[in-house]
Amino acid sequence: MASRRLPSLKALRAFEAAARHGSFSRAADELGVTHAAVSHQIRALEEELGAGLFHRTGRAVELTERGARLLPVLTAAFDQIGEGWAQAGARDSAALTVSVEPSFAARWLVLRLGKFYRAHPDIELRLLPSSEVVDFERSDVDIGVRYGLGHWPDAITEKLFDATNYPVCAPSLLDPKKPIRKPEDLKNYPLLHEETMQHWLNWLEAAGVKNPRWAAKGPLFIEASLALQAAAGGQGVALANDTLAMADLAEGRLIRLFDIETPDEESYWLVYPERSAAKPKVAAFRNWIREEAGLQATAMGGGAGRGRGRK
Structure with missing residues (x-):
């Protein structure tokens, strides 16, 4: 076929x-x-x-x-x-089906799931990584994590994280002959884009760069995790946020280049239908992920994962 x-x-x-x-x-x-x-x-x-x-x-x-x-x-x-x-079949009542934005799943959620399994060994967790908005009325998804504006009429929404963007790259990318001391110096390196080149143009304009049309070129990735993976591999400079880049920053695979950051219109949200609100397994996951989100907010407030940012 x-x-x-x-x-x-x-x-x-x-x-x-x-x-x-x-x-x-x-x-x-x-x-x-x-x-x-x-x-x-x-x-x-x-x-x-x-x-x-x-x-x-x-x-x-x-x-x-x-x-x-x-x-x-x-x-x-x-x-x-x-x-x-x-119609794919009834799920085991002990299973918890979670729809998750793929980059968030790969770079944040799976790194922390061990804690959930240890706290709730009786809950079978099924992850469905997808950028598509799940129709809770037509699926057996119990709860999800979505990236967007928070306007989903079919679901109860709770904000987990706001997102801000700033440049990151692998330490190995930096060339002493082409130092990055100010945002304009980024024109000497490949820029990695996620979905649209407008994100880089917005950041450069916020950083005071005049007419940054030179930034409208370079590889374009559909998922943020792919752009960050390419950056960690030394292929260029990407725009990142703490939620997705924290582990790479903490372990030195990525470094932050500037303290300048731009807010993202979209955020990470916990979403679930009304029918799921009273389920003990959903309540367990909600409480756990909100606690983890609080721990990250504390770490971010304390400057964790900041790398060697320049102002």
Whole structure:
């Protein structure tokens, strides 16, 4: 059987929501992301397709002929996926199914799960790393950790962490002949981007760099964890936050280059449906992860993982 050639599922989800609502803003609200994130995903889909999916007129958007053909196919496909997942079989009542943003799962959660297992050996934990927003009504997911604005009408939300961005790199990347003393010096090194190049442009502008158009180039990664892994491998300078980079900073695989940081519009949230609120296994996970989040906040407040930042 020939392998399927598919575009990004995140991009398809953004298009389907925007087309169904007839609005990028309402799609962003449904998915719990920014309007810019939806626009970026759809633009990337159109570039891959080589054709427009929307006619854009001011604030209004209207499907092109190609977009109109694609919408019902995708809506039916996502509905079928949701139904199939819901029918995949009843879970053991002792199991706790957690949907987790992949970078957060790899770089924060799994590093701490040993504590949860020791405290709750009777709970079987099932992790589902995914950037997609889980439909609690159509799945058996009990609780999740999402990265976004916190606007998910199907769930109770509790903020775990805010996110701020600052540059990091591997110590081995630094060349004595090309010292990094001020933000402008970053133009001498490859910049690693996550999802969009706008993050770097925003940080450089906040750092006082004039017309940082030279930053709009370099490798582009879909997941933050991949950009940080590339940075730790000496491939360039990435923008990071304490939540994802703390372990690498503490162990010296990454160093922080400047104290200048920019706030991220999106944060990490604990989310769960009303039906899960009273479940003892959900309460156990909620209490544990909130305690761990508090420990991290204390460590961050004490300057842990700061590396050798420059002001």
